[in-house]
Amino acid sequence: MTLHSKIVGTGSYLPPNRVTNHDLAAQLAAKGIETSDEWIVSRSGIAARHYAAEGVQSSDLAVEAAKKALEMAQLSANDIDLVILATSTPDFFGGFPSTACVVQRKLGIDNGCPALDVQAVCSGFVYALTTADKFIKSGAHKNVLVIGAEVFSRIIDFSDRTTCVLFGDGAGAAVLTASEEPGILATKLHADGSYGDILCGPGRISNGVLEGSAFMYMDGQAVFKLAVGLLDKVANEALELAGMQSSEVDWIVPHQANIRIMQGTAKKLGLGMDKMIVTVDQHGNTSAASIPLALDVGVRDGRIKPGQNVMMEGVGGGFTWGAVLVRM
Template sequence: MSLYSKIIGTGSYLPPRRVTNHDLAAQLAEKGIETSDEWIVSRSGISARHFAEAGVQSSDLAMEAAKRALDAAGLQPDDIDLIILATSTPDFLGGFPSTACVVQRKLGITNGCAAFDVQAVCSGFVYAVSIADNFIKSGANKKVLVIGAEVFSRILNFDDRGTCVLFGDGAGAVVLSASTEPGILATKLHADGRHADILCVPGKPSGGALEGSAFLVMDGQAVFKLAVSVLEKVAHEALEAAGMESAQIDWLVPHQANIRIMQSTARKLHLPLEKMVVTVDQHGNTSAASIPLALDQAVRDGRIKPGHNVMMEGVGGGFTWGAVLAKM
């Protein structure tokens, strides 16, 4: 009998503070930086985003999303036997202890299950699901909690209108369970370190101090060009691996980075835009949290139903990209 992994619960959480483009434009105007709602929407499709309050960390957002995913799955925290958390904004400098371990503690999980972080920036959730899928199919685990959580507002340079208007904070989670029914149909992951400089945080810890900048820097045009190219290809790779065609996709849940990239990908897959889940307008780019946030919203509002085929795909700094094709 074949063993599969299947998504049995989704959850998400946004910090309460909602920041509109008008709010951000007013804040930047005080610094002498000009922007507007029209300028931001026309370039990104973003109208608002959520920012965490001071003292709120990625693990806090992750814990809330995880609780909701566990509730949806009908599980208790100690039913989980592996935690994988994707983030580029871990609770601690250097990434240890891992934010996954912090979440394990905050959820009250005391069964000694493994927990670790994954760093693939905006592709992190796709990477984490692929890893979880392989752990389950190997027989090593039965119930895996996969989380994407970010507080990107902490690494934004609010003197750079080209990047500070694009990102937001949030967390999303899924529970993957061992199943005799097909769930995760195919995953494909890629990276190309030659493009590491087009999206990065170049600062480094050195002797207890920061060497370089702790702010995100991005070559927007280079990222756009590469993203449009690789997203179509990796989606077709996942479809081919599953023996399916794009017409069999019920929903496209792409990384919520830029509406133009998302629409371009849908068109290249010959999917009507009505089949694409869009949250970038209200969430901004929440990096590793964006796909599970969008997935949970579409599950909870009834668009994504059991049996639907869902294509999830993302690109991120590294440069990384990947896709997960799942039957819900």
Template structure:
């Protein structure tokens, strides 16, 4: 009998601090940086974002999203065989101990399940989901907690209005479990390290300090051009591998980076924006958290229904991109 993986539950969490564009405009003005609500919204589709509190860590956001996903799946922490956490903003410098291990402890998962982080920036959740699916299909694990969580506000340069207005903090999670009926139908993952400089944090840890800048930098035009191209390609690849046609996709759940990228992808896919889950206006770009945040929003709003086909896709620094097709 074939083993498949299916999404048993979803969850998400956004920090309490919500900043509208105008809130951010006023904050930046105090530092001599000029921008406007109209400038931000017209270029990105973003109206607001959430920032973690000073004492809130990535693991804290991940914990709350994980707890919501476990409740949705009617599962306990001790039932989880593996925790995979996608993040570019881990709790600890150098990424160890892994934030996944910290979440395991905070969850009270005392069964010593495996736990590790995945770093593929905004494509991280797609990568993590594909990895979890592979583990389940081989029979290695039966129930996997997959999380995307970020505190991007900690790596933003608030003197650079082209980047600091685009990102936010948050976390989303799914419980993936073994099933006799297909859930995840296909995945497609790619990367091109030659494009690593167009979106990166160039600094390096060096003898107790930082060599170079610890802030994120981005070539917006280059990222936009590459993102629209590769997202269309990987979407078609994943849909074909799933044995489906684009018109059979009920919902596109994309990485919420920029409304124009999302519109461009939908247009190239021949899909109406009515079939796209959009949360970028309220969340901003939450990197690895954006897909599971949007997925949970679609589920909890009643838009996404059991039995529907979903296309999840993301692209980010590395440069890395990926797509997953699943029957929810």
């Protein structure tokens, strides 16, 4: 029997504090920084984002998304035999204990299954899905919980209007299970460390002291140019591996970073925006959480149906990029 990995449940969670562009503009104006709803929408397509409350960590958002995915999959927490969590904002400095281990504990998974974090920034969920797919196809694991969770509001420099308006907090999750039916059809991952300085968290800790900035840095123009050039290429690579054409794709679920990047990708693939799940307007760029958030929205509102082909793709700091082609 040929083993496949199939998505059987999705879930997502946004913290209750929804901040519109008007809200954010007012907050920034109090600090002497000018922006507006029109300026933000015209450059990114973002109308609102959500911020986690003080004390709420990535693991807390991840748990809420995971519970919904488990419920849809009709599985209990202890049915999970591997947890993979993608995040750039782990609960603990240094990343340990891993946020995946924290989520495992908070979900009450006490079967001793492995749990690990994946760090590929905005490509994190695609990297994590690919990892889960390989584990399932190897026969080593049967039910894998894959999560993307971020509290990017903690690492935003709110004095930099070019980046602070773009990011938000949230989590999305998917449950993959071993199946005789095809699920994940193809995956393709890439990285190029020579572009590491255009999107990064440049701060370092030395002897307990922060060296450099604790805030994220992004060269927006450089990232935009690189992303537009890479996303359609990696999508086509995944299609080639699956022996399919772009016309066979029912839905594109891209990393929700910027509507102009998303529009450019759809155009290059020869697909209309009516085939793209767009949620960036409502939650901004939630990094590793953005693809599973958008996937869950599409599944729950009935647009994404069983048997349809879905292309998920993203780019992130590192520089990383990848695509996963899935039959739902």
